[in-house]
Amino acid sequence: MLDQYAVIGNPIAHSLSPRIHATFAHQTHQALEYGAILGNLDDFAGDVRGFIAMGGRGLNVTVPFKEQAWQLLADRSPRAELAGAINTLIIHDDGRLHGDNTDGIGFMRDLIDNHGFQFTNRRVLLLGAGGAARGLVPALLTSDLAHLTVANRTVARAQQLAETHAAVDACALTELTALQPFDLIINATSSGLTDQHLPSLPAHCLAAGGWVYDLIYRPAHLPATPFCRWGTAHGAARVLDGLGMLVEQAAEAFWLWRGVRPNTAPVIAALRDQNDAV
Ligand code: NDP
Numbered sequence: 162m163l164d165q166y167a168v169i170g171n172p173i174a175h176s177l178s179p180r181i182h183a184t185f186a187h188q189t190h191q192a193l194e195y196g197a198i199l200g201n202l203d204d205f206a207g208d209v210r211g212f213i214a215m216g217g218r219g220l221n222v223t224v225p226f227k228e229q230a231w232q233l234l235a236d237r238s239p240r241a242e243l244a245g246a247i248n249t250l251i252i253h254d255d256g257r258l259h260g261d262n263t264d265g266i267g268f269m270r271d272l273i274d275n276h277g278f279q280f281t282n283r284r285v286l287l288l289g290a291g292g293a294a295r296g297l298v299p300a301l302l303t304s305d306l307a308h309l310t311v312a313n314r315t316v317a318r319a320q321q322l323a324e325t326h327a328a329v330d331a332c333a334l335t336e337l338t339a340l341q342p343f344d345l346i347i348n349a350t351s352s353g354l355t356d357q358h359l360p361s362l363p364a365h366c367l368a369a370g371g372w373v374y375d376l377i378y379r380p381a382h383l384p385a386t387p388f389c390r391w392g393t394a395h396g397a398a399r400v401l402d403g404l405g406m407l408v409e410q411a412a413e414a415f416w417l418w419r420g421v422r423p424n425t426a427p428v429i430a431a432l433r434d435q436n437d438a439v
Contacts, residue, residue, distance in 0.1 A: 164192065164193040165193070165194055165215065165218055166219045166221075167195060167197060167212060167217065167221070168195075168198070168220070168221040168222075168223060169205075169209075169212075169223070169226060170198075170222070170223035170225075171201075178195070178197070178411060179195050179197050181428060181432070182411060184428050184431070185428070188427075198212065198220075205233070209230075209233065213258075217252055218251075219250060219414070219418040220249075220250040221249060221250075222249070225292075227248055230250060230260060231245055234258050236258060236260065238260065238261040240300070241261050241262040243299040244299060246292035246293075248262050248263055249261040249263050262296045263413035263414050263417070266300055267408075267413055268374075268376075268406045269303075269304070270409040270412075270425075271408075272401070275409075275425075275429070278345065280301075280304035280305055280345075284341065284342070284343045284345075284368070285306050285309045285310070285343060285344065285347070286310050286340075286347070287309065287349055288346065288350050288388075289348065290313035291351065294311065294349040297347065298311065298322055298326055299326070302326060308330070310330045310343070311331050311332075312333065313333065313334065314334050319332065337363055340366070342367060343367065344372070345374065346367060346392070347374045347375075348376060348388040349376050362391060364395055367395050371397055372392075372400075373389065373392030373399070375388045375389050375401070375402050378402040378407060379402060381433065381434070405425075408425045412425045
């Protein structure tokens with residue numbers, strides 16, 4: 162039997178991960194199978210046990226299980242430990258489990274390597290304080306950014322993040338009017354998933370020449386996300402969505418599992434060109 166990998170989430174039908182990993186496997190001549198598991202909201206641990214029992218070698222973990230995965234796994238990488246969320250699970254030959262978080266490195270590789278963003282002296286605003294945001298904060302703090310503010314609908318969750326990372330300021334989404342403009346605004350809320358609009362961001366939030374980055378991605382034939390539309394309407398110098406991050410975080414997981422680094426550029430380009438729904 163080929164080595165088994167999968168992404169687990171709920172919902173999961175929209176996931177591009179099976180397509181991305183099948184392409185990586187083909188590109189790097191790795192013999193593996195990669196599926197999608199609709200996780201049981203009441204028994205994530207049972208789903209993981211079941212996958213291991215059928216010979217599973219690794220899992221990608223997505224909404225809403227990243228924090229449950231962190232609680233389930235005692236053996237975690239330093240970046241997963243800091244994030245408080247796990248998106249990559251490695252199953253060793255002897256059944257031991259190791260948890261990692263590749264969201265932060267995936268985001269940084271897309272923003273810096275694929276798009277050329279420079280963090281030096283930049284003020285950064287991160288919207289959201291869930292699993293994805295928690296993966297991003299430690300990675301952002303490895304850069305030489307000037308200032309990082311986390312704003313969340315539930316301010317207590319942003320404050321928790323600020324308590325863990327001394328260099329981070331926290332506020333509620335409704336408190337942004339009082340702040341100086343930002344050079345990079347990142348949407349790490351899930352509001353676009355249900356097409357609810359973010360509470361209106363004050364126009365002055367985005368500095369002249371500032372960039373916006375939405376972790377959510379949309380196929381080319383659908384309208385841009387509400388947040389990307391906000392960026393365009395407010396003169397953002399670059400408006401980026403999360404497709405590149407999705408591929409880059411997957412590539413890092415693939416490398417952790419297989420010890421081979423896939424070439425991400427053609428995979429991002431191919432997915433960008435495809436007009437089917439995700
Ligand atoms: P979580 O469920 O852990 O967190 C959701 C976050 O969104 C919380 O901060 C929550 O605020 C906020 N939120 C939800 N609804 C609203 C709303 N209507 N208005 C304002 N804030 C809202 O999700 P994740 O952090 O795991 O994922 C966040 C998004 O990032 C998802 O859309 C996911 O698909 C995307 N993502 C993309 C990746 C990529 O590779 N491109 C990788 C990882 C995630 P509160 O705390 O108040 O509930």
